[in-house]
Amino acid sequence: MIDTTGAAETAAAGRRRPAPRVPDNPVKLAVAAVFVLFVIFGLPEFMNLYYTGYLTLAAIYAVVALGLGVLVGRVGLFSLGQGAVIQIGAWTGARLLYATAQPYPVVLIEAGLVTMLIGTAIGLPALRMRGLYLALITLMLAGAITVILATVNFPNGGGGFSGYDGSSVHIPPIRRPSIAGTDPAYFRFAVVVGLVMFALVFLHLRTRPGRAWAAIRQSEPAALAAGINVTFYKLWAFALASFITGVAGAVLAGQSHYLYSINFTTQDSIILLAVALMGGVFNLWGAVVAALLMQLLPAVLQNLGVAYDWLTIVFGIGVLQVLTTAPTGIVDQLPRDIARLVLFISGASRRSTANQGSAK
Amino acid sequence: MPSWSELEPFIISGLALGGVYALSGVGLVVLYRATGVLYLAFGAVGAFGALIAWSMVQGGIPQWLAWIVCILFGGVVTLGYGTVFGPPLAGRGPLVRAVATLGLTLILSGAMDLLWTTSGGQARSLPLPTDNGGFTVAGIQVTWTQVIGLAAGVALTVGTGAFLRYTRLGTAMRAMANDREITATLGVPVRRVEAAAWFGCGVLAGIAGLLLQDLVSLDATTLTYLVISSLAAALIARLRSITVTFVAALVIGMIHDMATTFTALSNYRDMTPFVLAAIALIWVSRRQTVMSRSGEEAS
Numbered sequence: 338m339i340d341t342t343g344a345a346e347t348a349a350a351g352r353r354r355p356a357p358r359v360p361d362n363p364v365k366l367a368v369a370a371v372f373v374l375f376v377i378f379g380l381p382e383f384m385n386l387y388y389t390g391y392l393t394l395a396a397i398y399a400v401v402a403l404g405l406g407v408l409v410g411r412v413g414l415f416s417l418g419q420g421a422v423i424q425i426g427a428w429t430g431a432r433l434l435y436a437t438a439q440p441y442p443v444v445l446i447e448a449g450l451v452t453m454l455i456g457t458a459i460g461l462p463a464l465r466m467r468g469l470y471l472a473l474i475t476l477m478l479a480g481a482i483t484v485i486l487a488t489v490n491f492p493n494g495g496g497g498f499s500g501y502d503g504s505s506v507h508i509p510p511i512r513r514p515s516i517a518g519t520d521p522a523y524f525r526f527a528v529v530v531g532l533v534m535f536a537l538v539f540l541h542l543r544t545r546p547g548r549a550w551a552a553i554r555q556s557e558p559a560a561l562a563a564g565i566n567v568t569f570y571k572l573w574a575f576a577l578a579s580f581i582t583g584v585a586g587a588v589l590a591g592q593s594h595y596l597y598s599i600n601f602t603t604q605d606s607i608i609l610l611a612v613a614l615m616g617g618v619f620n621l622w623g624a625v626v627a628a629l630l631m632q633l634l635p636a637v638l639q640n641l642g643v644a645y646d647w648l649t650i651v652f653g654i655g656v657l658q659v660l661t662t663a664p665t666g667i668v669d670q671l672p673r674d675i676a677r678l679v680l681f682i683s684g685a686s687r688r689s690t691a692n693q694g695s696a697k
Numbered sequence: 698m699p700s701w702s703e704l705e706p707f708i709i710s711g712l713a714l715g716g717v718y719a720l721s722g723v724g725l726v727v728l729y730r731a732t733g734v735l736y737l738a739f740g741a742v743g744a745f746g747a748l749i750a751w752s753m754v755q756g757g758i759p760q761w762l763a764w765i766v767c768i769l770f771g772g773v774v775t776l777g778y779g780t781v782f783g784p785p786l787a788g789r790g791p792l793v794r795a796v797a798t799l800g801l802t803l804i805l806s807g808a809m810d811l812l813w814t815t816s817g818g819q820a821r822s823l824p825l826p827t828d829n830g831g832f833t834v835a836g837i838q839v840t841w842t843q844v845i846g847l848a849a850g851v852a853l854t855v856g857t858g859a860f861l862r863y864t865r866l867g868t869a870m871r872a873m874a875n876d877r878e879i880t881a882t883l884g885v886p887v888r889r890v891e892a893a894a895w896f897g898c899g900v901l902a903g904i905a906g907l908l909l910q911d912l913v914s915l916d917a918t919t920l921t922y923l924v925i926s927s928l929a930a931a932l933i934a935r936l937r938s939i940t941v942t943f944v945a946a947l948v949i950g951m952i953h954d955m956a957t958t959f960t961a962l963s964n965y966r967d968m969t970p971f972v973l974a975a976i977a978l979i980w981v982s983r984r985q986t987v988m989s990r991s992g993e994e995a996s
Binding site for chain 2: 466608651
């Protein structure tokens with residue numbers, strides 16, 4: 338006879354939803370809030386148009402890096418094809434913006450959904466492969482998508498499915514939302530969209546999918562044994578990453594006004610992975626750092642007259658450094674290094690005062 | 698539909714291109730089997746070597762010397778990378794080790810853009826003397842470079858196969874492909890065998906770079922990312938069989954070039970390697986998960 342008294346309560350407790358928690362660290366949250374408020378309201382006032390444009394790109398690419406961070410850092414799926422995913426988002430966004438008069442948020446969501454569908458359709462067969470093979474098949478599919486889009490061309494206001502008119506002389510720019518026509522306003526818009534995407538990912542990480550991903554990353558067999566539907570949650574990660582990358586692509590369409598396939602290269606996908614690894618894939622801030630490395634740093638260097646190619650070399654060295662010594666990226670490493678440096682300096686100064694004291 | 702006679706020249710050029718893809722693919726597979734590293738910087742190393750050779754020829758240095766330097770450059774850089782970054786990454790999964798070679802790709806690619814700026818817009822070329830000669834088969838002009846491309850692919854596949862089967866070093870490499878730890882226990886100098894594999898792969902990268910710059914174009918970005926096409930051949934062989942790699946490379950080269958004659962397909966011909974590799978991988982994995990051995994997981 339098995340004693341079942343109390344089993345009902347236990348089950349009920351298991352079903353009871355946990356009360357909404359206070360944030361783990363109010364200080365961290367406050368810092369984040371101040372940072373965000375400053376970025377939205379303060380930053381555009383300081384910046385000239387040159388930097389505003391690049392910061393908008395940084396806000397867009399932070400979302401792309403975030404998607405890659407979810408795949409690499411949370412689930413352990415390396416994708417070498419995110420550069421192609423953003424192209425799908427940009428293409429869809431541009432097509433919808435030319436063809437319809439829908440409000441911007443609707444277009445963004447639609448672009449995200451289309452990208453999500455394509456990303457998931459690609460992910461479904463790819464998920465049968467693991468590790469290296471999965472990374473390589475994403476590289477292959479990205480190559481194929483790039484060739485297709487280079488042939489179909491990005492929409493330029495023409496008709497038909499592709500929306501491309503090769504003979505068009507006067508090309509209308511891709512429209513922006515009526516409230517965000519100017520560059521600073523569009524920057525704010527991109528940041529707000531980015532925030533929503535970060536919140537979406539944050540929500541995922543804090544709930545069931547996040548826990549499932551963590552379990553899968555630790556050990557797939559163990560996750561399977563614990564009753565987690567591994568394929569479903571991996572696919573979910575693909576869907577989420579594709580969705581936010583697609584939305585970012587649509588924002589990119591509005592930012593650049595005109596899209597050309599030569600602006601998207603294979604190297605972009607690789608640099609994207611490089612900066613995402615350098616920024617840190619285990620931390621949401623890592624995506625921000627990655628985007629600043631990829632979009633703002635080149636602008637600063639260009640202003641200083643330094644060739645972009647130096648940065649490519651630095652990214653290469655960064656990848657090797659991250660993979661050999663610091664898998665958590667700049668976001669985790671830098672504070673630790675600074676703390677160590679501060680300790681070292683304070684230790685040294687204490688030692689020197691002690692030495693002076695003993696010399697007296 | 699184009700007629701057969703229209704297709705013929707593209708079969709020849711496709712075989713030549715496929716031969717060089719085979720050369721690269723076999724190099725990638727051998728290094729992967731011996732060391733567990735998928736060398737994604739293969740194309741960048743070849744491109745760098747080819748550009749060095751171009752500069753040397755521009756500077757009036759005899760061509761044969763420039764070619765040797767190009768090939769040696771590939772070997773030395775690859776061996777250097779393997780010596781420096783092989784050991785610290787040896788304990789990591791194949792994925793991390795492959796991504797690390799992308800770091801080398803970026804370094805080389807940045808350096809190439811710095812040293813040989815593209816802003817001038819002038820097209821570089823380093824014609825090989827084998828372009829001019831040639832012969833005619835059934836009314837089709839065949840250059841010696843094309844012959845060398847295919848011959849190099851064939852010779853290398855056969856040579857590597859024989860090397861792996863009959864020599865001491867080759868046997869050691871095959872043993873390491875099976876189990877590194879046990880091989881080390883048996884007294885095989887693992888590090889030295891690995892160094893030989895790295896150097897050999899680098900030399901192949903140099904040769905491939907030299908041939909591809911003539912068959913395709915001497916452009917840093919193009920040559921760097923051509924490695925993805927040869928990788929497709931290696932992937933179809935699931936990074937194992939050099940014979941399958943060779944056949945797959947020839948098929949990719951031929952389909953790629955033959956697609957030129959079909960107006961509907963012409964623009965999409967660069968998709969050939971990707972599509973074939975994707976189909977092959979999905980086909981192979983339709984029943985089971987593609988995973989060769991332990992340690993294949995991401996880490």
